[in-house]
Amino acid sequence: MTSPVRVIVVGAGCRGEIYAQFASIHPKRMKVVAVADPRKFARTKLQQQHKIEDNNVFEEWQSIVEREKFADAVLICTPDRIHKVCQLCVYLFGIYLCRLWPTFTTAEECTAIVEACTQAGVMLSVGHVLRYDPLIHMIKELIDAGAIGDVIHIQHLEPVGFYHFAHSFVRGSWRNEAESSFALLAKSCHDIDLIHHWAGARKCLKVSSFGSVSHFRKEYKPTGAGDRCLDCSVERTCPYSASKIYVDRVKQGHTGWPVSVICPNSLPDIESVTEALRTGPYGRCVYECDNDVCSNQVVNMEFEGGLTAAFSMVAFTEEICQRKTTIYGSRGELSYNGHEIRVFDFLTQRSTKHTASSEALKHYGMGGHGGADYHLINAFISAVANNDPSMIRSGPRETLVSHLLVFEAERSRVEGRVVHCGDVARS
Numbered sequence: 350m351t352s353p354v355r356v357i358v359v360g361a362g363c364r365g366e367i368y369a370q371f372a373s374i375h376p377k378r379m380k381v382v383a384v385a386d387p388r389k390f391a392r393t394k395l396q397q398q399h400k401i402e403d404n405n406v407f408e409e410w411q412s413i414v415e416r417e418k419f420a421d422a423v424l425i426c427t428p429d430r431i432h433k434v435c436q437l438c439v440y441l442f443g444i445y446l447c448r449l450w451p452t453f454t455t456a457e458e459c460t461a462i463v464e465a466c467t468q469a470g471v472m473l474s475v476g477h478v479l480r481y482d483p484l485i486h487m488i489k490e491l492i493d494a495g496a497i498g499d500v501i502h503i504q505h506l507e508p509v510g511f512y513h514f515a516h517s518f519v520r521g522s523w524r525n526e527a528e529s530s531f532a533l534l535a536k537s538c539h540d541i542d543l544i545h546h547w548a549g550a551r552k553c554l555k556v557s558s559f560g561s562v563s564h565f566r567k568e569y570k571p572t573g574a575g576d577r578c579l580d581c582s583v584e585r586t587c588p589y590s591a592s593k594i595y596v597d598r599v600k601q602g603h604t605g606w607p608v609s610v611i612c613p614n615s616l617p618d619i620e621s622v623t624e625a626l627r628t629g630p631y632g633r634c635v636y637e638c639d640n641d642v643c644s645n646q647v648v649n650m651e652f653e654g655g656l657t658a659a660f661s662m663v664a665f666t667e668e669i670c671q672r673k674t675t676i677y678g679s680r681g682e683l684s685y686n687g688h689e690i691r692v693f694d695f696l697t698q699r700s701t702k703h704t705a706s707s708e709a710l711k712h713y714g715m716g717g718h719g720g721a722d723y724h725l726i727n728a729f730i731s732a733v734a735n736n737d738p739s740m741i742r743s744g745p746r747e748t749l750v751s752h753l754l755v756f757e758a759e760r761s762r763v764e765g766r767v768v769h770c771g772d773v774a775r776s
């Protein structure tokens with residue numbers, strides 16, 4: 350393809366705007382030709398940023414399928430529960446799509462969409478951003494090169510971050526399973542996917558999981574606390590105070606995430622943020638929300654050949670999403686702290702440090718997820734332009750298997766038993 354890949358953005362919120370930026374960085378490779386979003390503020394903003402023609406701006410994604418095909422790819426960046434219908438639309442439309450959050454809320458939906466895409470020859474890239482992080486990708490390359498021998502045990506931690514969890518999973522869009530999905534799927538499907546990826550060809554045989562909603566419950570509400578932080582007499586002593594998380598940031602001039610999320614119909618400033626906290630979901634006391642998703646969860650896995658893995662997700666951390674991993678092999682130990690990889694070789698008893706090359710780290714200012722957002726969309730656009738799905742690291746088949754593992758782990762937590770893999774797909 351010599352002309353830019355023509356892209357439709359469905360859902361012009363946080364993710365949609367970020368991924369559309371690629372067109373501004375590389376206008377010869379990608380052009381945003383249409384947008385669909387029920388929020389006027391969001392779709393108009395994207396329209397202006399990308400000079401989209403008026404007749405290609407839609408309130409509903411359904412209107413797109415009524416038109417002749419006029420694009421090469423779709424970026425689906427809608428809330429979790431709307432993905433399914435979008436997928437079907439895109440399937441019928443018969444074009445490439447990049448779905449930014451690997452969340453179908455049931456195993457059956459995941460299986461059905463992968464089958465549908467495969468049969469229709471639709472190229473599907475799922476938003477497993479971590480697969481595109483240069484250092485995390487290097488972990489897989491080191492394993493495959495035999496740097497630590499046979500992989501014996503994987504230990505992986507996802508620290509969500511105390512205020513990130515309060516923002517997204519107590520007050521925000523992913524707080525309630527019925528409205529979005531359970532936490533392991535919404536937040537940690539990327540991590541289970543990585544563990545599965547690092548395990549290589551070995552199938553997971555058994556999973557067990559425990560987890561609960563800790564602390565963010567009514568019984569932990571401090572005496573004298575109000576229902577909204579702006580009216581709360583003990584707000585100053587609360588680490589989860591919305592005034593601290595949002596108002597203090599605006600006062601310091603920070604209007605990006607998470608502040609940008611809380612004013613859906615205007616740019617964030619001190620007035621709009623204060624109003625949002627007075628009336629909207631983000632001003633609620635964290636002990637008085639309708640949240641029900643786990644704040645801490647562990648998953649244990651046994652793979653073929655005796656390989657074991659232990660995953661932890663925890664809300665109550667200083668680090669925001671900076672994963673930490675140690676992989677124990679028959680000939681060495683690999684550890685990753687988010688900044689570098691260290692490999693200790695049992696034979697030489699020496700360690701080697703690895704960092705990504707400056708070329709691999711280039712992201713032209715599109716720095717979300719440590720630059721991985723840039724690499725995800727870069728790979729997808731290249732795959733579409735060259736009609737080569739092998740450029741996509743997060744394709745449908747492997748994603749389906751790791752998604753099913755997530756459902757199996759959650760079933761183990763809910764039913765309080767070890768789940769033999771294959772149970773979810775069979776039931």
Ligand SMILES: NC(=O)c1ccc[n+]([C@@H]2O[C@H](COP(=O)([O-])OP(=O)(O)OC[C@H]3O[C@@H](n4cnc5c(N)ncnc54)[C@H](O)[C@@H]3O)[C@@H](O)[C@H]2O)c1
Nearest residue numbers: 360361362363364385386388391426427428429449450476
């Ligand atoms: N892969 C990742 O790392 C990652 C990170 C964060 C979020 N996500 C996922 O990406 C998706 C979008 O998240 P976000 O943070 O951008 O959310 P957001 O709420 O900022 O944006 C969603 C947008 O979709 C719009 N929308 C709602 N219904 C729609 C419809 N029927 N048709 C078209 N647009 C519609 C909303 O108005 C909103 O502008 C979610 O599923 C989320 O789980 C993925």
